[in-house]
Amino acid sequence: xxxxxxxxxxxxxxxxxxxxxxxxxxxxxxxxxxxxxxxxxxxxxxxxxxxxxxxxxxxxxxxxxxxxxxxxxxxxxxxxxxxxxxxxxxxxxxxxxxxxxxxxxxxxxxxxxxxxxxxxxxxxxxxxxxxxxxxxxxxxxxxxxxxxxxxxxxxxxxxxxxxxxxxxxxxxxxxxxxxxxxxxxxxxxxxxxxxxxxxxxxxxxxxxxxxxxxxxxxxxxxxxxxxxxxxxxxxxxxxxxxxxxxxxxxxxxxxxxxxxxxxxxxxxxxxxxxxxxxxxxxxxxxxxxxxxxxxxxxxxxxxxxxxxxxxxxxxxxxxxxxxxxxxxxxxxxxxxxxxxxxxxxxxxxxxx
Amino acid sequence: xxxxxxxxxxxxxxxxxxxxxxxxxxxxxxxxxxxxxxxxxxxxxxxxxxxxxxxxxxxxxxxxxxxxxxxxxxxxxxxxxxxxxxxxxxxxxxxxxxxxxxxxxxxxxxxxxxxxxxxxxxxxxxxxxxxxxxxxxxxxxxxxxxxxxxxxxxxxxxxxxxxxxxxxxxxxxxx
Numbered sequence: 001x002x003x004x005x006x007x008x009x010x011x012x013x014x015x016x017x018x019x020x021x022x023x024x025x026x027x028x029x030x031x032x033x034x035x036x037x038x039x040x041x042x043x044x045x046x047x048x049x050x051x052x053x054x055x056x057x058x059x060x061x062x063x064x065x066x067x068x069x070x071x072x073x074x075x076x077x078x079x080x081x082x083x084x085x086x087x088x089x090x091x092x093x094x095x096x097x098x099x100x101x102x103x104x105x106x107x108x109x110x111x112x113x114x115x116x117x118x119x120x121x122x123x124x125x126x127x128x129x130x131x132x133x134x135x136x137x138x139x140x141x142x143x144x145x146x147x148x149x150x151x152x153x154x155x156x157x158x159x160x161x162x163x164x165x166x167x168x169x170x171x172x173x174x175x176x177x178x179x180x181x182x183x184x185x186x187x188x189x190x191x192x193x194x195x196x197x198x199x200x201x202x203x204x205x206x207x208x209x210x211x212x213x214x215x216x217x218x219x220x221x222x223x224x225x226x227x228x229x230x231x232x233x234x235x236x237x238x239x240x241x242x243x244x245x246x247x248x249x250x251x252x253x254x255x256x257x258x259x260x261x262x263x264x265x266x267x268x269x270x271x272x273x274x275x276x277x278x279x280x281x282x283x284x285x286x287x288x289x290x291x292x293x294x295x296x297x298x299x300x301x302x303x304x305x306x307x308x309x310x311x312x313x314x315x316x317x318x319x320x321x322x323x324x325x326x327x328x329x330x331x332x333x334x335x336x337x338x339x340x341x342x343x344x345x346x347x348x349x350x351x352x
Numbered sequence: 353x354x355x356x357x358x359x360x361x362x363x364x365x366x367x368x369x370x371x372x373x374x375x376x377x378x379x380x381x382x383x384x385x386x387x388x389x390x391x392x393x394x395x396x397x398x399x400x401x402x403x404x405x406x407x408x409x410x411x412x413x414x415x416x417x418x419x420x421x422x423x424x425x426x427x428x429x430x431x432x433x434x435x436x437x438x439x440x441x442x443x444x445x446x447x448x449x450x451x452x453x454x455x456x457x458x459x460x461x462x463x464x465x466x467x468x469x470x471x472x473x474x475x476x477x478x479x480x481x482x483x484x485x486x487x488x489x490x491x492x493x494x495x496x497x498x499x500x501x502x503x504x505x506x507x508x509x510x511x512x513x514x515x516x517x518x519x520x521x522x523x524x525x526x527x
Contacts, residue, residue, distance in 0.1 A: 004506070008479040011459040012373035018386055022364040025390065026357055029397025033355075223401050243401070244355055 027098045031168060034096070074203070076212030078235035081129045083172070086119040088127050092135050092170035095181050095207070105135040105168055115140040129172050130208045130237075136167050173207030181207045189225045189241055192218040198227050202239035210237055216313045219320035221284050228288055228318045236290040236316055285346065286320040287331050295336035301343070303328045355400045364393055367410055370480075371417050377475045378421035380464045388424070392416035414480065415490040422468045455518065462512035470505030473498055 083091075085107060093105045107125035108118030115136035118125045126133040173181060190197035195215035203211040213229035216236075220226070225241040285307075287300055292312045300308045300319040307321035307329075323329050333341040368389060375385035375392075396403065396413050403409045463471055469491065476487040477498075487502075488495045 004474070004478045004509075005481070007459050008377060008475065011456040011463075012377050012479060018372075018382070020364065020368050020386065020390055020393065022361040025364055025393050025397065026360060028390075029355075029360070029394045032394055032398050222405070 027101065030098050031096070034168070074200075074211030075209040076214075076231060077233045078130070078231040081174075082127045083129060084119070085123075085125055085127055086117060087175075088125060088133055088170075088172055089117055089119070089135065091173050091175065091178060092133055092168070094178055095170045095173060096135065096168040104138040105170070106138045107133060107135050113142050126172070129174050130206075131172055133170050133172055134167055135170055140166060171206050171208060174209060177203070177207035177209065180204045187243065189243060192220050192225055192227075198225070198239070198241070199229055201241055202227060202229065202237075205241065206239070210239070213237065216316050217288075217310060217318040219286070219308060219310070219318050221320055221322050224284055224286075224320065226286050226288070226318055226320045228290070228316045230290075230314060230316060238286075238288045238318065240286070283323060284320060285323050285329050286318070287346070288316070288318040290314075290316040292317060292333070296341070297334040299332040299334070301330045301332050355397065359404075360397055360400060363396070363409060367413060368393065371413055374414065374475055374480060375417045375421055377460065377463060377479055378418060378468075378471060379424065380460045384424065388417050388420045391420055411486070411490065414476075418472050418476065418490060422472060458513070458516045458518055462509055462516055462518070465512045466505050466508045470501045470508060473502040474505045474509065477502055 089104065089106050093103065096105045097103055104117075106115050106117045108116045108121035108123045110116045110121060115138055117138065125135075187201075190201060192198065195218075198215050198218065199213055200211050203209050210229050210231070213231050215227050216230045217228040218226065223242060227239045227241070229237045229239060231237075285300060287298070289298075292298070292315050294312050294315065296312055296317075298310045298312065298317040298319055299306045300321050302321070302323050302325065307323065308319040310317040310319045319331075327345075330343050330345045332343040335341050371392060372382075372385050372389045375388040376382055379385055379388070392413050395416050396409060399412060400409075403412050463474070466474065472491060473487060476482045476490060477484070482490070484495045484498050484502075488498045491498065493501075
């Protein structure tokens, strides 16, 4: 051991004896995993909607109170159901709390910038079942009442303080499926071609009944199974499954448009894309959408290599791949005639 | 592969002290070091299935701490910096005089003056006792770059220590 080695050990060894509580880290880690799953599945986009709703208001709720479905009857269509905001907070508190936690998660902000129940402030938050609400632990201080300019211009980040650590993205569950959230267990993923099992697990994990929806595309990586599901009435949901969790996409974002896109439109990218676990520039990228005409081809490209390909079915496509350099990842859309409609690097499009 | 909470807790208990010390040497601030360690360990939890499969849990945590420290330093560098020595009231052991404490504080202060990647090389090589190859892997650069950065870093550290009035030390000539 030379002087420098000794010097550094002495300098670092003289420090504090503060120790982190692993249980706190575990809770924060679980929250981050959950948020990332939802962000991966479009939560960041939905958060913009939620933020706008905070100030501008949404249509009235109470369309339907808790509806207990026949557990043997899987839903095959999407029905917009709005619930009271305090019910959103109650259900999401179940979703967002870890084992043994009793935090009240809320969607309102009082004039002092403290997170409180939206029911007491009268603010409107996302309140549609199956859509993503952004909530904070009650009592969180320093919350910006108005979204910052970037957000108003469509930035898909979060306006909340340290939202990735503090805030929670919650896909608003259906009341009768909440038990599944509370008693979720890690389980092996089903084979990708077992569509019924995939849809069932998606419904179970998200506590939103897409059990009767049609699986129109799947993609697998080592740790994930992704699926695109289509309802009988033309809605799409993207589902990401991991051995110990999963999430559904915000439903509104994937409604198949009346007129499929056949030309580039930079204002509204044709995809929702994310690359997860990018601390080291590697991880998993997934891109999906439901806005292309059939016959187009969608490639996920890394450098010169095609990593994954999807041919839209009823406009829906889904590609996923493990990547080693997120800066090189692009989505390429090719027309039925072989013309490259567009090729967009996800990093340059703010998707990463 | 599912995350195993018990294994994660065990991992945290095993590595957190070392990680926090590494972060402290990179930042010179125990509070910040604790924050960076916390962030790194949360990221470990997120990446756990992949890390457990591929190996390198501790390496990933170390890399995350060092990267976060470098990023933090760069962000701070954009603002005028006032170096402040934060006195801490830690227990003083036998033979642990005020002079020793002051020396240690000066070492940390000198380290903070060393460019961040050079500092990272010094900390990883001489505190973490990592090889050149392991350091290169963590910093995502070539082994040659590690050797060069380490050599420059040690020279810079020597200069800073001398400027702070530290007695001459037997420092290695390079990597």
